[in-house]
Amino acid sequence: MTARIIDGVALAEKIKEEVSVRTAKLIQQGIKPGLAVILVGADPASQVYVRNKAAACQKAGLHSIVEQYGEGLSEADLLARIDALNNDPAIHGILVQMPLPKHINAHRVIEAIAARKDVDGFHVSNAGLLMTGAPLFIPCTPYGVMKMLESEQVVIRGAVAVVVGASNTVGKPMALLLQAAGATVTICNSKTRDLGWHTRHADIVVIATGRPSMITGDMIKSGAVVIDVGINRGADGKLCGDADFQSVQQVAGALSPVPGGVGPMTIAMLLVNTIEAAERTLAK
Numbered sequence: 001m002t003a004r005i006i007d008g009v010a011l012a013e014k015i016k017e018e019v020s021v022r023t024a025k026l027i028q029q030g031i032k033p034g035l036a037v038i039l040v041g042a043d044p045a046s047q048v049y050v051r052n053k054a055a056a057c058q059k060a061g062l063h064s065i066v067e068q069y070g071e072g073l074s075e076a077d078l079l080a081r082i083d084a085l086n087n088d089p090a091i092h093g094i095l096v097q098m099p100l101p102k103h104i105n106a107h108r109v110i111e112a113i114a115a116r117k118d119v120d121g122f123h124v125s126n127a128g129l130l131m132t133g134a135p136l137f138i139p140c141t142p143y144g145v146m147k148m149l150e151s152e153q154v155v156i157r158g159a160v161a162v163v164v165g166a167s168n169t170v171g172k173p174m175a176l177l178l179q180a181a182g183a184t185v186t187i188c189n190s191k192t193r194d195l196g197w198h199t200r201h202a203d204i205v206v207i208a209t210g211r212p213s214m215i216t217g218d219m220i221k222s223g224a225v226v227i228d229v230g231i232n233r234g235a236d237g238k239l240c241g242d243a244d245f246q247s248v249q250q251v252a253g254a255l256s257p258v259p260g261g262v263g264p265m266t267i268a269m270l271l272v273n274t275i276e277a278a279e280r281t282l283a284k
Helices: 008-028 044-060 075-086 106-112 124-132 140-151 171-180 195-200 245-249 262-282
Strands: 034-040 063-069 093-096 160-164 184-188 204-207 225-228
Touching (some): 008 044, 044 063, 044 262, 140 262, 184 195
Parallel strands (some): 034 063, 034 093
């Protein structure tokens, strides 16, 4: 068996085309969806992500501003800038790229973003709404994973799902979304005893640990759907995921690649969240 590859690039392009249509309708009604992205410091990966997000916004017809600040930006100045964007009617979504410099409290920064503009879905209000099953915004990466499963017509109701990684940004919201869709969900982490026992019993495995090749083919049930959220750089300088692609591909029924899998979907769902934020202003 060789797993079919889930093409996140093609699916993301389809979603972005739908975003472009929704954007055009909003513009006809006098609203141009706007996204502000703030980058503090010079982390190379963050710079790439921010460039990609800005390019996607521009292509879809959104108004996008990117603000880059030096490593020495004070927390007070960052919070003041967020407050200004909260009150800017031209901006519907605000994203502060992580990680932040150590002297800035990331939790305080996230909470400073108005919940109605928190298109990352990380604000405590949005996290709480997700837990109740009525989210204002779904965090972009888990949202993208759910769209990938939907595109593959994966039957989630009644399935056994294992999420490896318990972060607030991916693992926890991913588990909640799978549970809401009717799966029986187990959350594991890198310290889970006999991790392979859990993953071998799963119909759906979502991996988000940041540890290259942590999940191997002998840890996957034949025919399972494996979504690899990890983005790592191998010794050869190439990007790789948390799954050992070659061995998992020989066992899984479907597998998302790295790169070209979840990454493009994360950006696509950011655009969707921004559009939804703008559309909500019409309902007021």
